[in-house]
Amino acid sequence: MQLNILGSNYEFTNELSSIDLVLNKIVENLDGTDFYLSHLLIDGVELFSDFDSYIAEYIEYIQEIRVEVLTIKEFLNEIFSSAEEYLLRALPEVEILTNEFYQNSSGHTWEKLQLLLEGLQWLNQMILTVDQEKLKPDNWNQYIEYSAKLAVELKNLEEGIINQDNILIADIIQYEINPLMCNLKDEITSTIDAIGVRKNIT
Structure with a gap:
């Protein structure tokens, strides 16, 4: 599966062990920027919370996770x-x-x-x-x-x-x-x- 955040793409395997890696990568990319996490778009599905539960449930099928961000304003x-x-x-x-x-x-x-x-x-x-x-x-x-x-x-x-x-x-x-x-x-x-x-x- 592919993670898209702030114009960068990262590849992860569709395994439960990847969940923490994905979430940590999101934090790492947003940390120190003027952007804030709005929600995730997982294969077109908008998700505003419980990211790890959703990803775990559909881990085998997820193709793309897009991180939608907000400016400070x-x-x-x-x-x-x-x-x-x-x-x-x-x-x-x-x-x-x-x-x-x-x-x-x-x-x-x-x-x-x-x-x-x-x-x-x-x-x-x-x-x-x-x-x-x-x-x-x-x-x-x-x-x-x-x-x-x-x-x-x-x-x-x-x-x-x-x-x-x-x-x-x-x-x-x-x-x-x-x-x-x-x-x-x-x-x-x-x-x-x-x-x-x-x-x-x-």
């Missing part, structure tokens, strides 16, 4: 677009979640809170990832400020969760976390309008 645009999409979906749900904690929380309410926490941790991780990059938006200081505030409120929220204090949880979400999420959404929208491209615009 495209990479940032992907990250910010994903964050904007998440916040647009999450904000209406946050309002519903707050009302449930004020009224009468159920097991389902606590499950939704867990999903919110995972989403907020993902947003913080996104900010940390971009902070490592050379290219950052002009409004980057705002992101750092919101990230720091979010970390504080997540700590406060943890206290409410430990004590199962529904009113404290609802207050923190409504008066602290929800406004932060709104502000972050506005910053992200501003960033995409300034340096990015919004997909699926009709």
Whole structure:
């Protein structure tokens, strides 16, 4: 099978022992460049994760693995677009979640809170990832400020969760976390309008 990356071609045998060699070659070629892995195109099939599992399953038949890359600007645009999409979906749900904690929380309410926490941790991780990059938006200081505030409120929220204090949880979400999420959404929208491209615009 052939690996095509950044205009270079490499030949590998169609054996399980080649999987690590292929994945290591991809890392080796991208390391130190301004390109980021977008996805693999394996005989025309787009793959965004679980590369080793897929390659292992079809190892006997694979002819070509093409590595699709993103420039740093495209990479940032992907990250910010994903964050904007998440916040647009999450904000209406946050309002519903707050009302449930004020009224009468159920097991389902606590499950939704867990999903919110995972989403907020993902947003913080996104900010940390971009902070490592050379290219950052002009409004980057705002992101750092919101990230720091979010970390504080997540700590406060943890206290409410430990004590199962529904009113404290609802207050923190409504008066602290929800406004932060709104502000972050506005910053992200501003960033995409300034340096990015919004997909699926009709």
